[in-house]
Amino acid sequence: MNHPAHHGPTVAPERRHPDSTGAAPVGIVIATRNRRASLAVTVRNLLALPERPDVLVVDNASTDDTRAMLARDFPQVRVLPLPYNRGALARTHGVRALDTPYVAFSDDDSWWAPGALGAAARHFDDHPRLGLLSARTLVGPGDAADPLNDLLADSPLGTATDLPGTQVLGFLGCAAVARRTAYLDAGGYHPLLFFGGEETLLAYDLAARGWGVTHCPDVIAHHHPHPRPRTGRPAVVRRNALLTAWLRRPLPHALARTRALAADARRDPHARHALRETLTRLPAALRARRPLPPHVERAARLLDGADGPDGPDGPGGAVS
Numbered sequence: 001m002n003h004p005a006h007h008g009p010t011v012a013p014e015r016r017h018p019d020s021t022g023a024a025p026v027g028i029v030i031a032t033r034n035r036r037a038s039l040a041v042t043v044r045n046l047l048a049l050p051e052r053p054d055v056l057v058v059d060n061a062s063t064d065d066t067r068a069m070l071a072r073d074f075p076q077v078r079v080l081p082l083p084y085n086r087g088a089l090a091r092t093h094g095v096r097a098l099d100t101p102y103v104a105f106s107d108d109d110s111w112w113a114p115g116a117l118g119a120a121a122r123h124f125d126d127h128p129r130l131g132l133l134s135a136r137t138l139v140g141p142g143d144a145a146d147p148l149n150d151l152l153a154d155s156p157l158g159t160a161t162d163l164p165g166t167q168v169l170g171f172l173g174c175a176a177v178a179r180r181t182a183y184l185d186a187g188g189y190h191p192l193l194f195f196g197g198e199e200t201l202l203a204y205d206l207a208a209r210g211w212g213v214t215h216c217p218d219v220i221a222h223h224h225p226h227p228r229p230r231t232g233r234p235a236v237v238r239r240n241a242l243l244t245a246w247l248r249r250p251l252p253h254a255l256a257r258t259r260a261l262a263a264d265a266r267r268d269p270h271a272r273h274a275l276r277e278t279l280t281r282l283p284a285a286l287r288a289r290r291p292l293p294p295h296v297e298r299a300a301r302l303l304d305g306a307d308g309p310d311g312p313d314g315p316g317g318a319v320s
Helices: 036-047 066-073 089-097 116-126 147-153 180-186 199-208 233-248 251-265 269-287 294-307
Strands: 026-032 055-059 078-081 102-107 110-112 130-139 176-179 212-223
Touching: 026 036, 026 089, 026 116, 036 055, 036 066, 036 102, 036 110, 055 066, 055 089, 066 078, 078 089, 089 102, 089 180, 102 116, 102 180, 116 130, 116 176, 116 212, 130 147, 130 180, 130 199, 147 212, 176 180, 180 199, 199 212, 199 233, 199 294, 233 251, 233 269, 251 269
Parallel strands: 026 055, 026 102, 055 078, 130 212
Antiparallel strands: 102 110, 102 176, 110 212, 130 176
């Protein structure tokens, strides 16, 4: 399905190719906190890439010896220490600190396949409206395909003539590459969400500004998450899905999502926690409310239908 093209933002063209010093057009931002062992594996893999990208680690106020380890073992890596934990906003600090036209995001348990960043740069070079691309993610030492790959590839938004891949309104934060000007134009990650399904809101805001968001399976990321379950994650993801609805979606949609969560809260402790945290943040969400333009709202509704009546609660908000 071809999604109707719309007017893209007007921005100055980026420096798209290596400069006279041979600098790569894609830099990498890693947000980390107290994960020195897995961070070391990530950094080692990124420094071995043939594209030789600049790597910037944004440290979310780690209390272990993350910074000492980086200074000792990886002196060529830039480190941006934050005075307190900023959650996903750490990525925005990193984007601002880099001057590369394109920025790839890694977590402290993910890295890029050799050649992936070169493929991403070519997509951005060839498609000026492309704001962010979602990569194909391979999980663990066996390189198992993340289930999100097929969900994104099968997005009902289809293709657009001026974009690569398949149009989406969601992605996995540790497997995405952004045009720096587009990311900053959209405002980056929203401070109200902190972490957990925060990607959907950024995808909405990019699309609202006229930027394309697509899934490009020829760009490959590796993700090696810790096997220990993150017990608080379901509540945080549901909270952020509802806050995203209040921030950007029509009031009837936000009210319906709130009623559904309240009904679940009667029997589900995760839902109760999510509802409490949403209500605490709701005044701030209402102050920052900015409904989507009609063409993006139509795309979001189409994805609501694809994901079921309650919408997505998976990584990156699935595709909506």
